[in-house]
Amino acid sequence: MNPILFWIFALLMIGFGAAVILNRNPVASALSLVVSFLALAALFMSLDAYFIGIIQVLVYAGAIMVLFLFIIMLLDLRAEKLRKINWVASAGGVAVALVLAIEIFSIVGRLSSAKEPFPPLARPASDDVHQIGLLLFGNYNLPFQIIGVVILIATIGVVMLSRRESR
């Protein structure tokens, strides 16, 4: 856990995460989201979670973002035109987000273990893909199969939703 690398990737992630919600052009938002997710994958790897980091790059930066870009370009969305802003509603949204942030920070500030450094890891007998695979097919076998059914249902649902009614 190199502190310099942590700060670089944390700032990249937060900066591009803010760019996602500040950009007017949806394509620029989607590309900012890719950079944010890549920086997040780097943070996962700084926590010795190499499998999760790789999955993050493959699934999010690969599959999900291609889906987003595909839909944005399919619908031919342009940069949003400025509309009249409802100031009361926006002020309410910002206030609720700020209250949430203050709440999270006060909880983290009160957590006594938040100030302790990470304990060192022993040299592992096998890599983390092996360990996670053992858990996934042993302890978590039933949830794993339920997740498979969830994905099947999602696939059927997407096909049903995007079918054109033929009359």
Place this chain on the structure above:
Amino acid sequence: MITLGHYLVVSGILFTIGFAGVMGRRNIIIILMALELMLNAANLSLVAFSRFHVDPSGAPNYNAQVFVFFIITVAAAEVAVGLAIVVALFRLRQTTHVEDITTLKF
């Protein structure tokens, strides 16, 4: 020295950004992206806690990483269904702006 608190604060900031996006933006696709940011912020704190709770044999707690794997899978399914709904809506109304879709509004 980077502690658990640093990761939790970064994760909290990312969650707040996603929350503000869901509250403030009015393009459905951007709202879906902000939802993804919130899910990823939760994943970051899960992985940080997994690395923090090292068991006596010196390995991180892999249960949290299995949980993150499940969250990523469900998020992928959720995005696929969400975008299919957006496409169906666009076909019907030619808009992705939430203020133009008020049929269910009370």
